[in-house]
Amino acid sequence: MKSRYPTHKTKNGKLYNTVVATVLLANGFFLVSPVLAQTTPTAAGTSIDNQATATYEDPNNPNIPINATSNTVTISIAEVAGILVQAGTPVDNNGGTIQTGDLIYFPFTITNIGNDPTRFQIPTQAGITGPGTQGTLQYSTDGTTWTDVPTGGFTTASIPVNGTIQVRVPVTVNSGVTPGQTIKVTLGETNPAETNSNSPRAGSINDARDIYTVDNADGTQGEVTGVPANGVVEGSAAATITIAPKYYSLATILKTRGTYSNSNTPTDITDDTINYSLSLQVRSTDNTGQNITPSALAGSVIPGLTGTNILVSDAIPFGTQLAAIPTAPTGWTVVYSTTPVTTSANAATWTTTAPADLSTVTRIGFAKTTVDGNTSTYLAAADAQSTNFSIQVKVKTGQTAPLTIANIAQVFGKTPETNAPVFDESGDINPSNFDGTPNNMTPSRNVDTDGDNVPDKLPDVVPDGYITDPKTDPTDLNNTGTDTNGNNTGSGTDGEANVFTISLNSLVNGPNGFPDAVGPNNNNDDFTNKSSNVPAGLTPGSTFNPNAVTFTNTILNTGSLVANISLLPTPPATPSHLPNGTTVTITVGSSSATYTYNGTVFTFTSGTGFAAGNPISATNPLQISALATNTQSSYTVTVDLPAGTPLSTDPGLERGFPVPITAFIDANGDGVSNNNEVANITIDRVYTGFLQLIKQSRILQGTGPAVQGTDGTLSTTPKKPAPGNIVEYVIQYKNISEPQPANGNNNVILNATKVVITEDGTLAPNNWAVDNAPTNNVIDTSHVLGSVQAAGTIQFFGGTLANTVGSEQSGTTAATDITKYVNTLSAPVTPGQTGTFIFQRKVN
Template identity: 30%
Template sequence: MKSRYIFPAAHALSRVIAVLAFTGAFGAHILAQTTPGGTTIQNSASATYSDGSGNNFSTISNTVTVTVANVSGLVITPDAGTAPSPVVGGQTNARFTFRVTNSGNFSDQVRFLAGGQSIQLTGPATIAAAYIDINGNGSFEAGTDIDIYTNAADALSPSLAANGFVDVIVSTNVNAGATNGQTVSVRLGDAANDNQTADNSAGEVRTVSGGTANGQSEAVGDISAAIENDAQLRVSLVAPAGPVALNSNISYAMEVCNTGARDAQSITLTNGPAGQNSGVFIIAPIPVGTALASGQTFPAGTLYSTSPLAMSPITQAVWTSTAPASLADVRRVAFSVGAPLAVGACSLSISMTVTVTTNDATTPIFEIVDAFANNSIGAGITDQSGDTVSNAGDGNADFNEGAQPGNVDGNGIQQLTILQQLGAVLLGPAGQPTATGPTSINDDYTNRSLTTGIAGVPPGQVTTAGGAVTFTNTLENTGNAADIFRVTVPNSPAGFTVEVSLDGGITFTPLLGSGSFISVPIAFGATLDLQVRVTAPAGQTVLQGYDTVIRATSILTPGSFNETIDRLYTGFLRMDKAAVVTNGTGVGGANAPVPGAEIEYVITYSNVSSAGGSGNSMLTINNLVITEDGNAVPNNWGSTTDQVAGSASDSRGGTITGDAAGSTALTDTVSSIAPGQSGVLRFKRRIR
């Protein structure tokens, strides 16, 4: 049998010719090919033969290998497409959805140019956002979807298998002034057709991988949307200017007109009663500081909601056809004014009255009403009162209108009613102007203690040095207008000096006598912290409180004033010690201090500072550590007595160390002692 031999050069040449022929055919019919790039195609022939003498033989040829080339391809659809729905002037987030498909025969990515350059828009609209909708839910989610409009660098799609795709969504805002007959067109990419060789043009969308048989590919898609005139709502509100008295009523009048060229259609309140929850609605939020007034008669179909204003009035708030038992619980009222509301038509004027419930006339009563409907293509439209622009609403029927109301940012303007204003004042401890003392709001207090001149001074003795304490008092304007308050010191201990600071303690002004005062201007409802520095001379009895009375008086209403007490203590922890001898030795009397008798030491500790009232700033003893050292001069019980192990106790559960045989010292740690509270430490020593 003869052997076979294939020349290597001929073998290699046959492989190259096969690859070139295949890729040429692939480029002409890219969508018809399904064999993945990189696929190896092998072929060898076999034969049988005989030598004529009855001997049969078989043989095979060499194997010819053909590797399928990677061929790029890209298709964007639709081409010359039409948006599913027309758009109307003022419509926001009108979406144009493109499908970008890898029509190549291998996995590849798609490149979108930086800064939204791959997207072109023509017509009366602007691009709001553009992104690759990775999870296919139709909305942008940061961290999941890929921004291709504000991207600082080129954005790449995930790797797409052959015939795999991603959807690209371009969201647009149609100009409010857009008119019927105009068109908004969005183009993704700038190629002449799909499956074009990429040329690095300024607006292209192209594949990423290089080294393909045909280079990188680019494609193009475009969608247009017609603009139609549609329904336009304009809601108006009449509100009194005021001033009105607290607890009185405010009456409003409201109506809505359709200023557009198409009928305004019904919108549905998702959580309203069936049969009454569809129509064109005016929704009036109940103003802050008021309640819906009783005794009113509203048009048929009126609905009430007690849901928080933070909830959407259309999709989240719950509506009922009857008012709740407590009208104070009503948060919104919805008035059905038609279904549909015809072109050029206006609703009847509707009246609504609220009762002022706030006790603070600083802030006027604000009201704004919203109108809701659908336009002819089923899109929700809304308007808010206070301006002359139709369909300028934020759709929330609350009082969150932003910093630029009205025509500037697409919502309305709240209308206000001024309340009558009176002067009033509260003065109290830091952050607690409403504090009350043991008997009234004029004896609330702030307790603080000197740190000088009290160390080592036993009860009943006097301080060895003077000292100063700075108190913080909060003054609140509880009146209904800006006011100026006179701060005075009607009473202070003899020999004490009092100074007041309005700038956080940088500068102080002395209040020298009954006619001395400081003027403090405070805006409506505002507060101001006063720093009051009280200086006490030496020679004050320790463990005592010394009162300085601070008064603030309204200039608008001189009969309105409030006082607070800044109480300076000369120390506030009192300790009293006693000893009880118990003799069980049989020698001497029952209380004879003979060797073997036991001495129980009793230490009573107490917080002597005042308590009572509410909101007052009190002195609490924290981290109290009582030390009993038998060897500290003048103590000598450490060398003359022995510890009775286990005898130590603290009535407040303090942590005691040293209660063991042979100990000559004990410590008792108590976490805190409130004003007026006390505790007792006991331990026993046996006389040697």
């Protein structure tokens, strides 16, 4: 985790664990070590652990404390060499020419050219310039078996005179490269740069990149007693390669439904209108994971249009017709097609002249003319830039409710550098019909003939973008897939249909008392957030069996008819976000239904009571019966997460566990919510704690020797300070729960109230305020006066049991020092809000 706090670079120093000046005779001159202290220092290797705890409350569930426990950070008191670095020839992992996406290994050999065995400090970073992404450094002692360099680097075993260790730097060639560009990798960092042997490290310290000698401890086999006369030395070398890119236009077409109007005739749908918004973006950064160099988008040949054109096409949905002539954005032209929708859009004939009868239009589109070779005519690649379009359709005469309207927008063009065709469909945010998750996408269908994971042709059968009537033939919509939330978050092959059902029935389903709440995107992702219990002492990475959490949701019948409204739990948009084995019980009055989640679907487990006169069952879900128009009714949902559930506050997780509840009018009586039925979703989200505590430390020099390695960098990794050094502890807290959406309203959020953070140096696993073995009647660390930084109020405690309330003080015994800090926050920590509590301890 990166910290917002600056780090201090210090010169490397040697710790002399003695109170007497020592004299070393080496090469005819004397080296005199400094006198550090007049008392016996804390023993080298002593382990000092630090862990923070906190309690807080959810104001929606007052007077029930929730516990939070940070990770443990460890420091150990440390006792405080020639080198030659040589670069080898870079190796292309696939053995071919160096191209975009290739993995290149830059090899280096490090040799002990001194006259005594030594160890080497190997870093986790190399210097890199040019369009390459560095992977995890690896090392080998035999040139065959390679091991990843661990985070923070490592110190090798003892290496004899003329002995070697090999390091290689894997580099993946980035997207965005151009022929002739170079990538240069430098292992080690010296002053002057790239001094390959015995460069003094003093005055040239970069702990993240330096390769330097680390003297063996006295008594190590083969080691000469004493320290090297030349101190610590380092080396550096560099190698370069040239690369070439692979181009492709990453175009994304998005579609969202805008305003729907029933024209104030709630019992007649034939005058209803729907507005749609389309947005076209050409990415300037590659999110496919295929090391593509993103290109601008150029046009291709479209029947009926002059020259080459980028085409945005939208098939007029079943049951509707074009309601009005749209307005094209600057640089674009509205185009029309009356070719039957069974012909794909890129093969249909288009015209810039609007037909006299708009009901004959089968596709509405927008075209941008481009000229091959004239880059100013292309649609530029820019992540933050999009071209927006809008269209309006109306229901055709003769249609009756319920009417399901489903459609997909499409875009056609080409990559100017290669002429490779570009095709994308709406419903998801992936560009150019790539399938998969960000940075792990592959081209869809059979469009990649050379196997480089970049499309080079259109699908053998280009989808027509038209969905047949789902009421009479659901196959087409089922095969296409649905953008369930209507916000381009669909998943599947190619695009997903934006689906909307017009019905005389309608309803909204939301948090308690707010059925019409709106979430981040619409009223199908509004939410109620609540937290389970969290037992004390659960550190990051722990799992447990949370207590069941109960929610109250409210439904409002917004239709013009009395309605029977069924209720079902629904798998979340990302199925893996809810643990396998979660049970959900929905209760209405004295009736209830319980379901178990298997990681993919909910299965009916048991039920009590009746719905529509029949017992609750897998095919007869719980129901709110005969709900009058404009009337509300509430129900409860109990979510019981299984044993083995992680903490929501775990770094890398930082989310709750969502249970969408679908309220729907079961028009065909099959017990499930179908695409053509009136439905609305609200999300009941359980957090297993929501106040995250992350403990970090860094070492400051203080009155001790220079800080070693990366110990001066704030992090969670173990540190090795010396007597006189200062350990700065930083507790970072964050409310990881979801905030009220910027465009949403009436969602139930989680504020952390009554937050109290405790740092007790006498309570295990903490031991930073005690005299650890071997004892010397001095506590191992002492409070640094004026070092505490925190919001709210701070209380200081002293004594061996840390129970004496006092003022700020610093001493070498528990009675004369601070052994516990308590930070009480005066204001709630709101969703997304962060803060810090900082204090310092000097190593005695």
